[in-house]
Amino acid sequence: MKLAITRAGLIRAGVFFLILILVPVVGGPGWLLNTLIFTIMYAALSSSWNLLGGYAGYPSLGHVAFFGIGAYATAIIFTGSVYGGYAPFFVLPLIGIAVALFSIPIGWVSMRTRADVFAIVTITLLFITQTLAFNLKNFTGGAQGKSVAPAPFDVSTYDWPFYYAMLILLAIAMGISLYFRRSKIGLSLATVRADEDKAHGVGVRVTAVKLIAFAVSAGLVAMVGGVWAYYVGFIYPQFAVDPLITIGMVLMAFLGGRGTLWGPVLGAFILVPAQEYFAQAFGASELYLLAYAAVFLVIMLFLPRGILPSISERLKRRRASAAGAARDSANAAPTAIPTSEVKAVR
Amino acid sequence: MSENLLEIDHLTKRFGGVTAVDECSFTVQKGTITALIGPNGSGKTTAFNMITGYLKADSGEIRFNGETIARPRPADLYRRGLSRTFQQARIFPELTVEENLVVAAGYSWRQLFGRRVSEIDRERAKKMLGEFRLEAMAQLPSADLSYGQRKLLEFAAVLMSDPTLVLLDEPTAGVNPVMIDAMEQHIRQRHAAGVTFLIVEHDMQLVMRLCDPVIVLDHGAPIAFGSPDLIQKDTRVLEAYLGS
Numbered sequence: 052m053k054l055a056i057t058r059a060g061l062i063r064a065g066v067f068f069l070i071l072i073l074v075p076v077v078g079g080p081g082w083l084l085n086t087l088i089f090t091i092m093y094a095a096l097s098s099s100w101n102l103l104g105g106y107a108g109y110p111s112l113g114h115v116a117f118f119g120i121g122a123y124a125t126a127i128i129f130t131g132s133v134y135g136g137y138a139p140f141f142v143l144p145l146i147g148i149a150v151a152l153f154s155i156p157i158g159w160v161s162m163r164t165r166a167d168v169f170a171i172v173t174i175t176l177l178f179i180t181q182t183l184a185f186n187l188k189n190f191t192g193g194a195q196g197k198s199v200a201p202a203p204f205d206v207s208t209y210d211w212p213f214y215y216a217m218l219i220l221l222a223i224a225m226g227i228s229l230y231f232r233r234s235k236i237g238l239s240l241a242t243v244r245a246d247e248d249k250a251h252g253v254g255v256r257v258t259a260v261k262l263i264a265f266a267v268s269a270g271l272v273a274m275v276g277g278v279w280a281y282y283v284g285f286i287y288p289q290f291a292v293d294p295l296i297t298i299g300m301v302l303m304a305f306l307g308g309r310g311t312l313w314g315p316v317l318g319a320f321i322l323v324p325a326q327e328y329f330a331q332a333f334g335a336s337e338l339y340l341l342a343y344a345a346v347f348l349v350i351m352l353f354l355p356r357g358i359l360p361s362i363s364e365r366l367k368r369r370r371a372s373a374a375g376a377a378r379d380s381a382n383a384a385p386t387a388i389p390t391s392e393v394k395a396v397r
Numbered sequence: 398m399s400e401n402l403l404e405i406d407h408l409t410k411r412f413g414g415v416t417a418v419d420e421c422s423f424t425v426q427k428g429t430i431t432a433l434i435g436p437n438g439s440g441k442t443t444a445f446n447m448i449t450g451y452l453k454a455d456s457g458e459i460r461f462n463g464e465t466i467a468r469p470r471p472a473d474l475y476r477r478g479l480s481r482t483f484q485q486a487r488i489f490p491e492l493t494v495e496e497n498l499v500v501a502a503g504y505s506w507r508q509l510f511g512r513r514v515s516e517i518d519r520e521r522a523k524k525m526l527g528e529f530r531l532e533a534m535a536q537l538p539s540a541d542l543s544y545g546q547r548k549l550l551e552f553a554a555v556l557m558s559d560p561t562l563v564l565l566d567e568p569t570a571g572v573n574p575v576m577i578d579a580m581e582q583h584i585r586q587r588h589a590a591g592v593t594f595l596i597v598e599h600d601m602q603l604v605m606r607l608c609d610p611v612i613v614l615d616h617g618a619p620i621a622f623g624s625p626d627l628i629q630k631d632t633r634v635l636e637a638y639l640g641s
Contacts, residue, residue, distance in 0.1 A: 251450075251471040
């Protein structure tokens, strides 16, 4: 695992964010910004999910519950009658922290289970939250939905604040992802993912790091939900706590590569535009769900670890065999282990 | 007068109708390399799992360093200085060799938020890797190690926390003869440095030249205890191994 911040890594991140920062300024077709907002939203969601599902190996299928809680928190604080302005963006950190704290007991209970049982427990969390959203009518408006304060932005640049808010959340999620990898939190999470019982046996603070990952992940997802609610303006339980959002963020991380920095981002930038395209091509039907299933099958069959890890694995093997060939032709001692050549590219 | 580092008192574990460990009592004295031997299925590993908190005992008591361990938990015991290895070497294959050592070295809450591998971590790991002749592999993914090397790495890792008692579960099983010698040397070195060992092992030659005393388990309870010479002459032990 390559962990030092390299120049190549800095340049990659710099170019990526610079392009995204410039897109609204440069302009383009009307649909571009809207599509990008959802792409970046999913990149942020998937990166946040990855903190838990990727690094800790706890594949939550209920993360959209926190997304919905964040969305409703924004909607409830800034109901339709109140003038919103930029205030909903500034309240986001508070929502994030509150949801993170709120998620700790949930994480503590649910992470007493593992793997598939954990996935099922978190699905339950999703449906409990959705049911609450339908039934706590005084707060959520139930099935009638709840409106958020109309955003008073100029029509020509209406999308900009939402776009940049999502972009900042993506940067934060990726920043935390990078921090996890470079700190003992990430090291400890890697042991949890590999062999949790053994991790206990060498004194790793297993419960603590799992809860940190869970809470940070949940809080970030809630903040994204808050921006989303303000952007769409009117939220309903079935859309704010939509299983498809959960599936989306999980699928994107799987596609790009779980437990990597760029994997979830790559997954989002492939799947969201593809989904928009198919929605256009097939009309507003839900046929794109079939494509989701197909994508998932293909990943599981051919790229079980996701695109990035598979590519780096292939590169590594090629380099190792090239080094091996070089050694053979140089007729060097065949026993040496190619320490310097074998470097993970992740 | 040597003191008891570990005391096992009437430890019992049943799996359904099978009593794997049956009212088992023994002690491990400080400064010894104690062997725990017995035929397959005599309850050695089950006893290990209970002592290290991986398995809950049905009844009985465990005392470590004079303190009764009411609810043995692996992480807790590890921090108190009781560590173990597994029969099938368990390392973290995705981590590098160095990281395997660093994560087992223990760290404070503050360090948890600090660098993944700090300079101090690196120095400590380097020292241990030097002792185990694994320096050249420090930065390799530990998945690349051979089985024997994995066993060495697991052993080296549990030593990082400066334990007082190390439980080794078949340290030389499935390992080539050169590696067995290496393992023996490492155990002796660490023993000389003051670490107490409790070892489950099937290689009787190794047990007889390395360990003293030897505890023999059969059907989940000790049937003999003493120096290797005594054990070898004990008729009950011969019966247990060979059948009467």
